[in-house]
Amino acid sequence: MSPPWLLYGANGYTGELIAREAVARGMRPVLAGRSKQKIARLAAELDCPSAVFDLDDHTALVSTLTEVAAVLHCAGPFSQTAASMMQGCLATHVHYLDITGEIDVFELAASVHDKAERSGVVLCPGVGFDVxxxxxxxxxxxxxxxxxxxxxxxxxxxxxxxxxxxxxxxxxxxxxxxxxxxxxxxxxxxxxxxxxxxxxxxxxxxxxxxxxxxxxxxxxxxxxxxxxxxxxxxxxxxxxxxxxxxxxxxxxxxxxxxxxxxxxxxxxxxxxxxxxxxxxxxxxxxxxxxxxxxxxxxxxxxGYSLTVHSALGILGAVLSRPCNPGFTTPSLLAGADFVSTLPGSSTIRIDP
CATH class of the missing domain: 3.30.360.10 (Dihydrodipicolinate Reductase; domain 2)
Incomplete structure (x- = not known):
């Protein structure tokens, strides 16, 4: 059984797709978000644990993170939400993944590379179609x-x-x-x-x-x-x-x-x-x-279907094997041919 992990933003469009696929694979993520009614309904349907809190509530965030090994953050716009979640993960030694495509978020993660190394945390934004x-x-x-x-x-x-x-x-x-x-x-x-x-x-x-x-x-x-x-x-x-x-x-x-x-x-x-x-x-x-x-x-x-499979694939890699801590990119973490292992993907063809 894989270590416990948190899916924040599980009530959003992509978050719910990921939650359903995770459960279909035999996983039981902690489903989290701000909407009590939506999270409770989805958690009951999928028989998963849940947590409801706003990312501005640092006490609730840290309390929840101490119970998991990794976060898959799916609540955008990430320019408004990523910093709080990253800070919480660094403080609690929890790996951070998200599905952003926002340049500022990648640059933020790169800027705290040294802190992540010291914390033993993998920071890998962009584990979906972006990027x-x-x-x-x-x-x-x-x-x-x-x-x-x-x-x-x-x-x-x-x-x-x-x-x-x-x-x-x-x-x-x-x-x-x-x-x-x-x-x-x-x-x-x-x-x-x-x-x-x-x-x-x-x-x-x-x-x-x-x-x-x-x-x-x-x-x-x-x-x-x-x-x-x-x-x-x-x-x-x-x-x-x-x-x-x-x-x-x-x-x-x-x-x-x-x-x-x-x-x-x-x-x-x-x-x-x-x-x-x-x-x-x-x-x-x-x-x-x-x-x-x-x-x-x-x-x-x-893109949405790819995000579901790529996010869960990279999450699985982080949870199942030792990874170098710090900021990284999807291909550096999972390999240049990772995308070709996903359903619906071809190999990458180089010409000439």
Whole structure:
């Protein structure tokens, strides 16, 4: 039997998917979150222990963490929740995993690497679709081209959005886009970069986005110049560019909350049929100083389905074997080919 672990945010869309799969695998996580009614109902249905507390309640957080060996944190936006959970894990010597794709959270985890080492804690944010497939592609490209100086990553996903993902996107919109240049994070306007990309299902327009790999791929590969793209339409790119006019407004919390409330009323998360019938195509390109290029492609399951299996797979690895403490990335922890072991995933193909 695996050591006890906590699933915080179990009542959210992705958290509930993970909870159900965990129980189907014979696990009994402690299901936790802020909503007493939702957590109690899910825990009773799945016959799991539960805990209800707000992350601002440090006493309740620490008290709960002392009873578990690891946390799988699924309550976003992580820019608002990750710091409290990480601090609690460091204080109680509990391993920390989450499913974020937010650059600031990865940078926060990297900044407390030394504290995590001293605490004996693994900090591995981004164990879901953000950023497992792209992180594995980055690692394989680095192996194929050790002298790479530039890295571009991207994906073509036809999945719908959960309410949590929509909230996170709104939180980050006010900050603009982001790339890495010579090792430094550089903010850009939304929609600043576009290019034509064959992600794996035919050439499409790609637009740069502030995806987590702008942070994590640097720690995985050491490559100093990184961009991330997603498949888009020209209409969507034009909308992103117009949104730059409203970025100053989105920096005000009350306006973000109003926009998030409106978005949540309109968002309908994908159901099982939609998840099962919408694979994702992942692409990467490494280039060295001589202008040589290597391209990688990968096909995976829908992002939400992949998140369930990748998060539980990496959690299982952390609970079952000794791991070096400190901040790490999914591919450094589980291996560059980890994504190819997940249901619905192909191997990573490198060309030429």
């Amino acid at each position: 497992v497939p792209t992180d594995c592609v980055a690692a394989r490209l680095k192996q194929a081209m050790p002298d790479a100086t530039h890295l571009a990553l991207g994906f073509d996903s036809r999945a719908g959005l959960s309410k949590g993902t929509a909230k996170t996107a709104i939180e980050s919109a006010g900050k603009g886009s982001c790339i890495r240049v010579d090792g430094r994070l550089v903010t850009e306007r939304l929609g600043a970069r576009t290019r034509r990309i064959d992600f794996g299902a035919g050439e499409k327009l790609g637009v740069s986005i502030p995806w987590g790999d702008v942070s994590t791929a640097y720690y995985t590969t050491g490559i100093g110049n990184i961009e991330v793209y997603t498949a888009s339409s020209q209409k969507s790119v034009d909308s992103m560019r117009r949104a730059n006019l409203f970025r100053p407004l989105l920096r005000q919390r009350w306006i973000r909350e109003l926009v998030k409330f409106s978005a949540q009323r309109r968002v309908t998360p994908p159901d099982k049929t939609q998840r099962d019938n919408n694979p994702t195509y992942v692409w990467g390109e490494a280039r060295n100083a001589a202008g040589e290029v290597k391209t990688a492609r990968l096909r995976t399951a829908n």
